[in-house]
Amino acid sequence: MKTLLRYFSLAKYFLKINIQCGLEYPSYLISWLISNPLQFFFGIITVKVIITNFHALEGWSFEQIAFLYGLGIISHGLSVVFFIQTWYIDYMITDGEFDRLMVRPLNVFFQFCFKDFNFVGITDMLPGLVIFIYGCIASGFSFTVINIIKILLVIIGATALRGAIYTISGSLAFWTKRSGILTSVYLTLFTYTTQYPVSIFPRLIQDLLTFILPLAFISYFPSSEFFGIDTGYRFMGSLSVWTFGVGIAFYLLSMTVFKIGLRRYESCGS
Amino acid sequence: MEQKTTPPVIKAVNLSKEFITKKKESGIKGAVKNLFFAKNTVKKAVDGISFEVQRGEIVGFIGPNGAGKSTTIKMMCGILNPSGGEVWINGLSPKKDRQVIVKDLGVVFGQRSQLYWDLRLGESFELLRRIYEVDKAKYDATMEDLDRILNINDIINTPVRQLSLGQRMRGDLAAAMLHSPALLFLDEPTIGLDVEVKYSICKFIKEINKKYQTTVILTTHDLDDVQALCDRIIIINDGKIVSDSSLEDIIDKTSPERQLIVDLYTDDIQLEHPRAEVVKIEGQRVTLKFRKTEISASELISYISKQYAIRDLSLVETDIDDVIRQIYKQQREPVV
Numbered sequence: 001m002k003t004l005l006r007y008f009s010l011a012k013y014f015l016k017i018n019i020q021c022g023l024e025y026p027s028y029l030i031s032w033l034i035s036n037p038l039q040f041f042f043g044i045i046t047v048k049v050i051i052t053n054f055h056a057l058e059g060w061s062f063e064q065i066a067f068l069y070g071l072g073i074i075s076h077g078l079s080v081v082f083f084i085q086t087w088y089i090d091y092m093i094t095d096g097e098f099d100r101l102m103v104r105p106l107n108v109f110f111q112f113c114f115k116d117f118n119f120v121g122i123t124d125m126l127p128g129l130v131i132f133i134y135g136c137i138a139s140g141f142s143f144t145v146i147n148i149i150k151i152l153l154v155i156i157g158a159t160a161l162r163g164a165i166y167t168i169s170g171s172l173a174f175w176t177k178r179s180g181i182l183t184s185v186y187l188t189l190f191t192y193t194t195q196y197p198v199s200i201f202p203r204l205i206q207d208l209l210t211f212i213l214p215l216a217f218i219s220y221f222p223s224s225e226f227f228g229i230d231t232g233y234r235f236m237g238s239l240s241v242w243t244f245g246v247g248i249a250f251y252l253l254s255m256t257v258f259k260i261g262l263r264r265y266e267s268c269g270s
Numbered sequence: 271m272e273q274k275t276t277p278p279v280i281k282a283v284n285l286s287k288e289f290i291t292k293k294k295e296s297g298i299k300g301a302v303k304n305l306f307f308a309k310n311t312v313k314k315a316v317d318g319i320s321f322e323v324q325r326g327e328i329v330g331f332i333g334p335n336g337a338g339k340s341t342t343i344k345m346m347c348g349i350l351n352p353s354g355g356e357v358w359i360n361g362l363s364p365k366k367d368r369q370v371i372v373k374d375l376g377v378v379f380g381q382r383s384q385l386y387w388d389l390r391l392g393e394s395f396e397l398l399r400r401i402y403e404v405d406k407a408k409y410d411a412t413m414e415d416l417d418r419i420l421n422i423n424d425i426i427n428t429p430v431r432q433l434s435l436g437q438r439m440r441g442d443l444a445a446a447m448l449h450s451p452a453l454l455f456l457d458e459p460t461i462g463l464d465v466e467v468k469y470s471i472c473k474f475i476k477e478i479n480k481k482y483q484t485t486v487i488l489t490t491h492d493l494d495d496v497q498a499l500c501d502r503i504i505i506i507n508d509g510k511i512v513s514d515s516s517l518e519d520i521i522d523k524t525s526p527e528r529q530l531i532v533d534l535y536t537d538d539i540q541l542e543h544p545r546a547e548v549v550k551i552e553g554q555r556v557t558l559k560f561r562k563t564e565i566s567a568s569e570l571i572s573y574i575s576k577q578y579a580i581r582d583l584s585l586v587e588t589d590i591d592d593v594i595r596q597i598y599k600q601q602r603e604p605v606v
């Protein structure tokens with residue numbers, strides 16, 4: 001209990017100094033504030049163009065896709081805020097950063113998690129939030145308590161799932177010393193699978209995105225539940241709870257992979 | 271009365287570390303070959319070393335590049351697990367109880383700063399103060415002490431990335447001492463520093479050692495530091511300890527030559543001694559070579575002064591760099 005409190009207050013302090021550091025470069029922050037939202041607004045405009053020209057996309061209306069698209073970007077934004085350090089594990093290894101973390105009397109994974117809060121990532125999240133709220137209103141989404149709880153579960157689960165995938169692929173650097181290339185592959189993959197309905201892909205790929213690398217849970221499945229759209233997959237219980245569960249399970253898995261990687265580091269060094 | 275023996279701060283028994291690296295061949299043909307049959311080669315970075323360090327000692331680890339000094343330090347602070355043998359810090363194994371051990375440990379790697387790059391130095395300190403749970407009053411007292419020797423207050427509001435090498439090193443040393451650890455590992459703490467900073471760092475190490483009985487393990491390539499600081503020197507070469515004694519003992523053992531230069535009033539010099547060698551005679555100046563173990567300087571001087579009036583003289587001590595170089599060399603070409 002005492003340790004928990006200690007870790008909690010340290011986490012708060014890490015957060016504070018990270019924000020402080022971020023504020024030291026205001027111009028950097030502003031340029032992101034402009035360029036990042038633009039990228040996502042262009043994305044949704046493209047969807048609009050496609051839909052007005054080809055009518056509904058696999059049974060999804062534009063408003064519903066806006067909901068899905070916005071929901072996907074929110075968890076993307078949050079994952080960029082909380083998990084950006086996972087993109088640089090290879091760099092941290094060659095730079096000896098882990099040596100630094102290991103000589104501190106704190107859990108290494110904790111220090112790793114709280115090392116960086118990239119709160120500039122909020123600029124990724126804001127357009128998502130705007131598009132999402134538009135989608136909610138335009139598609140007639142009802143803001144009941146149950147639905148709001150479900151949305152929160154989805155956002156937490158989806159963020160954890162993204163973070164877990166980053167952590168696992170980043171941890172590969174403990175073996176290969178290199179993982180930077182993978183990150184951009186994942187980012188592209190995430191874009192295509194969380195900003196459009198997964199049903200546009202062939203069935204085999206849908207299966208992969210459901211059972212192997214369950215990216216369909218990030219925004220596609222939960223959105224389909226809210227709108228009562230048939231995905232062709234049957235799950236027991238609420239899909240929002242599934243997203244939460246899958247996210248947490250993957251996150252625990254990623255912690256294990258990180259731990260094994262660190263053990264490998266202890267025997268090989270930087 | 272029974273004598274109370276304090277356990278050693280560090281005890282290493284047969285400590286070893288092997289690194290497995292892939293042997294890579296060059297060229298296109300080599301690259302293809304590497305892809306399929308990269309040969310593993312085993313590098314014994316540390317090869318069965320044993321030693322003990324008692325509380326309050328300042329021990330210098332010296333040895334040529336790649337000897338295994340940094341690897342040994344990393345094993346002692348739990349960054350690397352030994353591949354053989356064991357090491358205990360205050361009776362605990364860094365592998366199992368790393369978090370307990372590092373609480374009372376300060377580490378400085380001269381090559382890599384331990385400070386947080388984007389923070390001001392003071393913020394780095396504040397963060398460390400919280401991590402190590404040092405209470406504010408104790409912290410302020412320690413800072414005052416550190417400032418006196420290292421002039422920390424001049425740089426406390428500068429972001430770490432803007433500090434010069436010497437300033438950063440001062441910051442690093444202060445950061446390592448914030449929680450008043452009983453044990454300090456310094457891996458090349460004086461690398462690339464000017465004489466002034468080097469002097470203040472040596473002074474700092476000496477003072478904390480005296481004042482708090484801090485045990486210090488330090489590696490360096492600068493033998494002046496070693497001479498100024500270390501009661502004991504462990505020479506490592508090729509992963510093995512080749513010598514473990516005080517600097518005087520090393521000098522006595524290798525018994526290197528000293529030189530005596532004497533200026534006389536005449537240039538008609540005929541000098542001979544069975545235990546000293548006349549190297550050269552230039553005008554009124556004669557240079558003699560002798561070994562400490564065979565004849566003392568004073569004996570030699572009085573011998574000369576019996577034959578000639580001495581105008582001036584100087585004694586050239588052995589260059590310790592030479593002594594150490596000789597030891598490194600002996601190891602590479604073992605005497606048959």
Ligand SMILES: Nc1ncnc2c1ncn2[C@@H]1O[C@H](COP(=O)(O)OP(=O)(O)OP(=O)(O)O)[C@@H](O)[C@H]1O
Nearest residue numbers: 268269270289315334335336337338339340341342
């Ligand atoms: N992570 C690693 N993987 C493979 N080999 C390594 C690794 N770290 C060190 N070595 C090898 O182990 C040997 C000892 O290295 P170490 O860094 O301990 O030397 P050192 O005595 O500190 O040298 P220096 O004076 O140059 O700092 C070297 O041959 C080095 O190449």
Ligand SMILES: [Mg+2]
Nearest residue numbers: 339340341457
């Ligand atoms: Mg070294």
